Amino acid sequence: MIRVAAVGDVHVGRDSRGRLRPHLKHLPERADLFLVAGDLTRRGLPEEAEVLAEELREVADAVPTFAVLGNHDFESGREQEVVEVLAGVDVQVLEGEAMVVAVDGTTVGIAGAKGFGGGFPGASGSEFGEPEMKAFMRHSAEAAGRLDAALAKIAGEDVRIALMHYSPTEDTLDGERLEIYPFLGSYFLAEVLDRHAPDLALHGHAHAGSEKGLTAAGVCVRNVAQPVLGRAYATFCLDRGRGDVACEDATATGETGA
Amino acid sequence: MSGNETYMIGHLEEALARDPRVNEQGLHVEVDEGTFVVRGSVSTPERRAGVEAVAADLLPGHPLRNEVTVSDYPELGEVEAIP
Ligand SMILES: [Fe+2]
Ligand SMILES: [Fe+2]
Numbered sequence: 001m002i003r004v005a006a007v008g009d010v011h012v013g014r015d016s017r018g019r020l021r022p023h024l025k026h027l028p029e030r031a032d033l034f035l036v037a038g039d040l041t042r043r044g045l046p047e048e049a050e051v052l053a054e055e056l057r058e059v060a061d062a063v064p065t066f067a068v069l070g071n072h073d074f075e076s077g078r079e080q081e082v083v084e085v086l087a088g089v090d091v092q093v094l095e096g097e098a099m100v101v102a103v104d105g106t107t108v109g110i111a112g113a114k115g116f117g118g119g120f121p122g123a124s125g126s127e128f129g130e131p132e133m134k135a136f137m138r139h140s141a142e143a144a145g146r147l148d149a150a151l152a153k154i155a156g157e158d159v160r161i162a163l164m165h166y167s168p169t170e171d172t173l174d175g176e177r178l179e180i181y182p183f184l185g186s187y188f189l190a191e192v193l194d195r196h197a198p199d200l201a202l203h204g205h206a207h208a209g210s211e212k213g214l215t216a217a218g219v220c221v222r223n224v225a226q227p228v229l230g231r232a233y234a235t236f237c238l239d240r241g242r243g244d245v246a247c248e249d250a251t252a253t254g255e256t257g258a
Numbered sequence: 259m260s261g262n263e264t265y266m267i268g269h270l271e272e273a274l275a276r277d278p279r280v281n282e283q284g285l286h287v288e289v290d291e292g293t294f295v296v297r298g299s300v301s302t303p304e305r306r307a308g309v310e311a312v313a314a315d316l317l318p319g320h321p322l323r324n325e326v327t328v329s330d331y332p333e334l335g336e337v338e339a340i341p
Contacts, residue, residue, distance in 0.1 A: 003337065011281075015304040023333045030335065042281045072281070200340050207284045220340055227284070227299060232333040238340050247339035 001247055002103055002159050002240060005030060005063075007233035008037030008204020009225040011072060012052040016042075020055040023232035028062035030235050032103040037204035037224050038070025038114060038165025040086070045076050049085035060090045064101045067093050068112040070165040070205060094163065096146030098153040106240065108161065109154025111198070113147035115166035115189045116140040119182035144188035151196040159240045160198040167203045168193055171213025172223035176206050190215040199238055263289045266317060270294065273316050279308030285326060293321040299329040 005027050010020060027034060036056075041048035059065060067086065073079050083093040092099060094112025101108050118125050118140035127137040147162065154160050167173055167185030176184060184206045193201050194217035201215070204225040211228055213221040224234050237247035267287045274296070275283040282305065285298035294317060296309050306326050313322045 011301055013281075013302065013305070015302040019302065019330075023331060026333055026335070030337070043278060075281070222338075226331055227329060230331060232331045235337045236340050237337050247337070 002033075002106060002108055002238045003031045004033055004035060004161065004200070004236045004238070005233045006035040006037060006163075006202050006222070006224040006236070007226050007229065008165065008202075008223075009039040009070065009207060009227065010036070010052070011039050011042045012055065013042035013048050014045075014051060016048075017051050017054070020052075020232075021058065024056075024059050027059050027233065031063060033101060033108065033110070034059055034063050034065040034233075035110065035161070035163050035202060035224075036065070036067035036091070037163060037202050038068045039072040039204060039225075040067060040070065041073050041082060043075040044073040044079055044082055046078055046081040046085050049082040053085050053089040053091070056086075056091055057089045064099075065091045066099060066110050066112060066163065067091055068095065068114050068163050068165050069093060070114065094150065096149050098150045100154060100157055106159060107157040108159040109157035110161050110163055111147065111150035111154055111196075112163040113150055114143060115147060115164040115168070115203070116143040116186060117166060117183040118186035118188060120170050120185070120187045123181065124187065125182055140186045140188055144186065144192050147189060148192045148195070151192065151198060155196070159238055160196070162193055162196075162198045162201040164189060164201070164203040165205050167206055167209070167221075167223065168201060168219075169213040169215055169221050172203065172209050172211065172221055173206050174210040175208045184209070190219075193217075193219045193221075199240065200236060266294070266320075270296075270313060270316055273312050274309065277308065277312045279311050280305050285309070290323070293323050295323045295325060297325045299327045301329055303328050 098111040168189035201221045207227040274280045274285045
């Protein structure tokens with residue numbers, strides 16, 4: 001059994017000190033790893049990353065913690081510094097990369113890539129026309145390519161999780177205005193997920209979307225944007241690998257926890 | 259609503275997304291009998307106050323109703339089993 005805590009869109013700014021950490025207090029008892037689905041900061045400044053690093057320090061000390069960047073983290077063009085600040089507290093930011101951790105003898109692979117917009121079948125952009133439109137859709141295809149590369153690296157692991165910022169499905173956008181779907185995700189990501197069939201795919205970005213979805217081939221998708229969750233983080237349990245505790249028991253324990 | 263107000267809604271939403279005092283793309287603006295009403299949530303009281311500052315700079319003299327809430331997300335214990 002593997003337990004995964006996840007949240008996206010914490011949008012930490014210099015005004016966020018002390019606002020996140022108190023709500024992560026029990027996370028290390030409840031999860032084997034922690035995944036953060038992008039929009040880590042408000043405007044992608046290293047000073048904001050410093051605040052986030054302090055908020056995450058204790059959790060990242062206790063459980064392996066991984067993240068992807070979101071669009072907000074690119075606002076200031078200093079995303080590489082954000083990545084370095086977080087690395088300083090052992091929060092690894094993944095982009096087209098994967099990490100493997102072992103939990104009680106079960107290997108868990110995390111494949112991370114930000115992804116991008118572009119839209120969904122029947123209402124998608126095309127790499128056609130003005131250079132700006134081509135660049136937009138090319139970024140979408142490249143972003144999906146990086147997810148593909150990351151998932152390929154963890155093909156042999158017992159549990160495989162895809163971590164993105166943008167949505168691979170329309171399911172988890174339900175609640176958002178239809179007009180902005182092409183800015184919220186891309187079916188290119190779902191296509192990649194279906195090729196690799198990970199156990200779970202997590203994303204954020206769609207603050208007004210909904211929590212649960214599936215790709216066409218049935219990959220389990222969860223939107224963990226904090227405003228969607230309405231709680232500090234979501235916890236998932238996967239009955240995989242060699243552990244002898246079943247999720248049912250873990251769920252029961254979780255519900256009694258304060 | 260006048261055409262002018264329609265475009266002002268667009269520009270205010272854009273400013274709320276871009277201005278460092280707020281930087282929130284999920285806020286919605288409507289006009290209610292001449293008053294600009296902003297709805298949605300932000301994660302700190304400073305950003306909620308920023309909504310008023312941004313609107314005052316962009317639309318001086320226009321009445322504003324700030325219905326933006328400051329979100330606080332509790333730590334809950336529930337676990338979802340993934341099949
Ligand atoms: Fe966000
Ligand atoms: Fe985002």
